[in-house]
Amino acid sequence: MKKIGIKGTGSFVPTREVPNSYFEKMVDTSDEWIVTRTGIRSRRMIEPGQAISDLATPASERALEMAGLSPKKLDLIVIGTSTADMLSPSAACIVQHRLGAKNAVAFDINAACPAFIYGLAVAQKFMQDGSHRYVLVVGGEIVSNRIDYKDRSTCVLFGDGAGAVVLTHSNGHRYGEILATQIYSDGDLWKLLYVPGGGSRIPPSYQMLDKGLQYVKMQGNEVFKYSIRTMVDAARKIMESKKITAKKIDWFIPHQANIRIMEEVAKRLEIPPDKVIITVHKYGNTSAASIPTALDEAVRSGKIQHGDLVLANSFGAGFTWGATLLRY
Numbered sequence: 265m266k267k268i269g270i271k272g273t274g275s276f277v278p279t280r281e282v283p284n285s286y287f288e289k290m291v292d293t294s295d296e297w298i299v300t301r302t303g304i305r306s307r308r309m310i311e312p313g314q315a316i317s318d319l320a321t322p323a324s325e326r327a328l329e330m331a332g333l334s335p336k337k338l339d340l341i342v343i344g345t346s347t348a349d350m351l352s353p354s355a356a357c358i359v360q361h362r363l364g365a366k367n368a369v370a371f372d373i374n375a376a377c378p379a380f381i382y383g384l385a386v387a388q389k390f391m392q393d394g395s396h397r398y399v400l401v402v403g404g405e406i407v408s409n410r411i412d413y414k415d416r417s418t419c420v421l422f423g424d425g426a427g428a429v430v431l432t433h434s435n436g437h438r439y440g441e442i443l444a445t446q447i448y449s450d451g452d453l454w455k456l457l458y459v460p461g462g463g464s465r466i467p468p469s470y471q472m473l474d475k476g477l478q479y480v481k482m483q484g485n486e487v488f489k490y491s492i493r494t495m496v497d498a499a500r501k502i503m504e505s506k507k508i509t510a511k512k513i514d515w516f517i518p519h520q521a522n523i524r525i526m527e528e529v530a531k532r533l534e535i536p537p538d539k540v541i542i543t544v545h546k547y548g549n550t551s552a553a554s555i556p557t558a559l560d561e562a563v564r565s566g567k568i569q570h571g572d573l574v575l576a577n578s579f580g581a582g583f584t585w586g587a588t589l590l591r592y
């Protein structure tokens with residue numbers, strides 16, 4: 265089986281910064297509550313009319329530029345998102361068009377926050393037999409227009425963004441190696457975090473909009489508990505599968521949902537705080553974009569160096585969760 269490594273990373277967030285004070289005017293909340301309970305100070309949100317391809321395309325261009333690869337060389341484009349530009353076609357087909365990636369096959373993966381990790385898992389399957397050589401995996405989400413600005417327990421949490429990687433076959437040295445990616449789902453828990461309206465069960469209608477069914481519904485406390493449990497479990501399993509102990513991890517990128525979740529997961533895994541990559545304070549929870557944007561920023565800032573061992577894990581609606589372990 266072919267080894268697979270990362271040839272380039274890229275990310276893009278909207279320019280509009282939305283500080284916590286923005287929500288103080290809408291709901292009964294405070295900067296102090298949001299910072300202490302979530303670690304979030306600010307997030308980025310799109311301007312009206314923007315769509316996920318407006319973020320995913322520049323994120324992909326940056327990854328391709330770092331990789332020194334023409335879009336025409338791409339064999340496959342996988343976009344992890346549940347907020348495509350429109351219901352059909354996929355965001356991946358729109359991004360393929362905008363990049364001019366004529367020779368790629370393109371599709372989306374709807375797996376909520378871990379959709380980027382799901383994307384890596386799928387890309388690896390396509391690449392391992394050698395049939396697909398250059399693959400673009402993107403995680404991107406626009407949550408800002410899926411949240412109810414009257415619900416203080418959800419509206420303060422999310423932000424918009426996109427991150428991308430270009431994968432290539434690797435000898436394990438120049439482009440490192442994705443050592444393993446493992447993904448999980450438990451559909452029994454779907455009702456703890458979901459968007460009821462706009463799909464085939466409750467199609468768009470005036471009644472749907474009146475009831476606010478187009479917005480994220482979440483039982484925050486339950487999600488909080490499950491996210492810690494599953495992210496710890498996924499991290500332990502993937503390290504065990506490669507006989508790697510937490511001491512060997514150079515950088516840990518947990519899903520950027522809530523600083524308290526991230527700190528607890530790192531503590532249970534015995535990974536020290538100075539090895540944890542954190543962007544949640546400035547971007548909030550960007551769902552599928554959370555891991556690849558944090559990865560790209562850590563690479564570009566020089567934190568993550570070639571040869572470093574990186575563990576990333578994520579959790580989200582479905583429930584879905586997973587982890588990836590890579591030598592950068």
Ligand SMILES: CC(C)(COP(=O)(O)OP(=O)(O)OC[C@H]1O[C@@H](n2cnc3c(N)ncnc32)[C@H](O)[C@@H]1OP(=O)(O)O)[C@@H](O)C(=O)NCCC(=O)NCCS
Pocket residue numbers: 292293294297298301302377416417418420482484485487488491521522549579580581
């Ligand atoms: C949503 C979340 C931040 C709430 O924090 P919490 O410490 O669990 O708070 P609780 O839900 O126990 O609520 C405590 C109180 O704070 C209130 N509260 C909730 N949001 C608030 C806000 N933005 N401002 C002020 N008070 C708020 C609640 O109404 C509740 O009030 P009550 O005691 O009068 O009923 C937290 O549960 C969380 O992060 N959950 C996981 C969310 C997540 O990651 N989702 C995406 C997964 S990918």
